[in-house]
Amino acid sequence: MHTVAAWNIPVPRALQKISNNWGYSPYNPAFRSGLIQFERADHLLNRRGISRGRVTPEVLSALRAPIPKNRFPFQWIKVDKSTHPEHLQIWQVPPDPQGKGQWIYRTVVNTGVMHSTPDGSWPIYQRLAKTTMTGKFPIAVSPQQYHLLPASDRSIYHGYHVRWQHYTAPNVHFVNYFYDGRAIHFYPRKGYGWPQSAGCVEEPYKNARKVYALLHYGDIVSVMGHYENHKSNLVTPMTARKLRQKILLEFAHS
Template identity: 30%
Template sequence: MTLGSAPSPILHRSDLRPPRRARRRALWGFCAAATVVLLGFAGAVWEWSGATLVADTTALARVEVQPFGGTLEHAQLFGPGGRAIALSVRNDRLTPQVRLTPGERVSAEVVIRRPGWLAWALGSKRRERLTLRAPVAHVSERWLTVPLESAVQVRFDRPVSAVAEGANGHLVFRVLDSARRSITLPRRAAAGSLAVAVAARSWERLGSPVAVSWFPPARSPILLSSPAPGAQLTPAAPIRLTFSKPLAAVFVTARPKLSPRTPGRWQQADSHTLVFVSSGFGAGFSTKLRVELPRAVAVVGRAGRGLHTTRRLDWTVQPGSPLRLQQLLAQAGYLPLDWQPSGPTVARTPHAELQAAVDPPKGTFSWRFPNTPRELRALWSPGRPSEITRGAVMMFEDSHALAVDGLAGAAVWHALLADAIAGKRRVTGYSYVYVHSSVPQSLTLWHDGHTVLSSPGNTGVPAAPTQLGTFPVFEHIPVGTMSGTNPDGSHYDDPGIRYISYFNGGDAIHAFNRASFGTPQSLGCVELPLASAAKVWPYTPIGTLVTIEN
């Protein structure tokens, strides 16, 4: 019988080693895991503790703070040159409290305070800065083709919050109930044009207005004219022609021609619009302007509905103001009155003077001399045609080598405005002649507040009386031949008559050899002794007023 061996009571040393190494490995594993966790947490904190400043769709900018980023402590806005801009902060959005111009460059700066438990590692504060521009909204299409019964819809490249539209510089402003990408314009005609200005944000100013034009469908180019054909315009007013098709398709070679010839030139405002911009004093007052087009175009009728085809457009330049004419003549020394404006003086520029010529400034006339004859005072009527004004115009025309007709035409206005700009003033004084036709008849010459001469004279006989009234001298000659018909039908021809000043048809002041003076003896003229006529003549240039009174 074989017996099994019993376990040996003897143990190996390796079996008796304590579990120290295993514990050490476990500790190192735990430390490694903790390190990984800590590094992950630190990474997460680093990743989620950021803050950024970005543009916003309603405010100017907004702050995006991550979960561990902290809180917004301070915000500032700066305009060009470091100018501070007031702002409000709501829900981390930065909104200007003053109106910004679309496209204006703005810098935003914010300060973020980090949590205290994070501040020791990353710092207590974080600063972010962003430079951006206030948004600008643009009209998507400025030349629209719109069926007659359809509304005019204007679209934009981004939503807008406020809009103003109108014509001739008069825009009506309105705030939209919500930002939108299109608006509807009022339509009063088949074709038309309105200026449109918009703001993308409620805190912005309106942008520069742009013209939006609409046209009905048509095969031929349609023309919008401003001013409308047939209207009155001021001498310096631009003539704006807007076409439904691009200019390159309307005018292949030639351009429109303006007549009569007017200083200025045609300018292309955009791809559809030509503008004639005058220079100097522009078109003459009371003239008719015509534009000849190189091809026929369709123009909206006066009622604003139908279209008619034409190659000609006509306007009338409005006349100058009679009141402004008198103001200028007074300032230039051609009237016995002075004029002073109630407000600022008119600037010495063509534009300002032209504007004043159609819209005269307020002011006051005053007599230059306290002893102005009552006969002369009775002739004055501010703002209305009068013999005083007519005589002054004739004197001005003569002194400027213009045709003397007493009418303030384009040439007179241009010369007057040029003198006003240059500050020129007539310095030879103002004369007035009045003749008493009651016996004993006499002539009185008044000049610059003084009676220069009072002389006996002769007026017309009962068969050829001197007409009563006030007349300006229209011809002024030192010596000439006077001829005509006597009351009995015979003809007379008197050469060598001295010091002649014609004032009414064939009636004149002149020297004549008579045995006596002071009674009716002439055929309508005012006859004076030679010495008196010689003294009067230098004071009676063209335009001098002569009053024949009873």
Template identity: 45%
Template structure:
């Protein structure tokens, strides 16, 4: 395993003393293994680009050919603030060793209903320009609907698939969504991706992080395999928000 200090010196992790937003400092302190895994993935990709034929990868430690980026998913369930995805990057004009993080891109987004997008940090491990997503969506059941189902389907394993999940009774509705674009998986079946909605900014998904088409494309282009995605509940983006940043809009650039 490559030492953390080496990954930092090569640019795959922020160097000690570099300016970092408070939210990134917190995420790296709470989930260090996610950032180390992500840095290792990016180093492996860089080795495939830079190592000459016949060289041992263990002998080839190229500097990070891509600028360090970090994705922050800000949940605001139960508040008036919109949920957002923010891509942070390094300011390239201040010189090596003195870079400062800044917001590269921000968009409104949707996380999962019933807290189905958990807090945490994970590196992106799989990406698709377009794919098909299959699964089951948890539809919350009001008491009247639950009573009707229990009376018409009293035996377990009947036609209605109902369970108690994340503090609520839900009916599981299968889905088979095709042509889902700009997909980056980071936590099991959870991914950053485009999904068509009338509005964005509040929980609507089955656990993924949904964005408008143009925004999902931009986030896809700004990230790569190994980029760490941090999901937090309503505290992170605002703590690192630079003064004078315009109001968040769908696909706004900073």
């Protein structure tokens, strides 16, 4: 396992630790990352095409031809929920064989409420300068309220009784999709640094524009930890309720 996960470039200790558990399979994030970058470098997909990093007949056919050189640096995006404020960092290793890795950018971010931004590692599979997002936002309700809702509008979500509020968010800028509709992107908030989204990783405008310019297809995004699990960051139930209400109020008026 350690041989499979060995890197031939300098990587942070945190990336080495999590990659030791990836194993050798088509679901390995680094394997999928390479396939996605190959599809882009060999123009197998159009600009708005979506790559899931899978071995397709088109990929196999293209692999018989000369392989285009990957001109992009290696980049790893670490989304850290283990401290408050939550933040994102980018690790970069230049394509030069002698290139040394370093952290090149950091920004405060928001992740999803009720643990809706799960821990894990995935490659960026689609990038859009602007798009419209639709989905459902989980709103915590009491068990009594839960049983009064139609079955289609409720569920148990990560241990919470919730009702689902449909939303449409037009003109979302600087979007980098990495897992099941979740993306790193700009979203307007009064503040940043704690869970507020429906699952995406939200950034302030200027920071999101900078991150969008730095990232490219296939970059691996790792979501790690959760600050609510740390004793130093625990909040009282009353504070948690006030924070949740503030988040929902901002969402309703955004």
